[in-house]
Amino acid sequence: MAAFRPLPRPLDPFDRAILRIVQCDNRMPQRAIAEAVNLSTAAVQRRIAAMEKSGVIARNAAIVAPDMRSYEATTRRLFAENAWVASYHSYLALDRVKAGMELVIP
Numbered sequence: 001m002a003a004f005r006p007l008p009r010p011l012d013p014f015d016r017a018i019l020r021i022v023q024c025d026n027r028m029p030q031r032a033i034a035e036a037v038n039l040s041t042a043a044v045q046r047r048i049a050a051m052e053k054s055g056v057i058a059r060n061a062a063i064v065a066p067d068m069r070s071y072e073a074t075t076r077r078l079f080a081e082n083a084w085v086a087s088y089h090s091y092l093a094l095d096r097v098k099a100g101m102e103l104v105i106p
Helices: 013-024 030-037 041-054 068-080
Strands: none
Touching: 013 030, 013 041, 030 041
16 A cells, blocks of 8 residues: 655645546546636646646546446355355444545545
8 A cells, every 4th residue: 555645735726626527537638627627728737747746646547337247146155155244143234325436525
């Protein structure tokens, strides 16, 4: 795991607006991001590069949509057919609490 790197400067409202957009769609053209946050394309490019260099943006990743059949098979194999899990009793009901990968950026 990478060590925590302190931010070289605080994030301003433009950085935060860019992060909100990039979290949802990191393949959005910088021109479209610039229009959405009222900056030039060059300014958006510089800000994204600075956030990548400082570690605010750690990486760009693709979120793979789960194939429900393989998900169900894996879940059954890991949980329902596992003797250790089958012998465990829980009275806690878990519900889906988060559906996306985005972080709330104030």
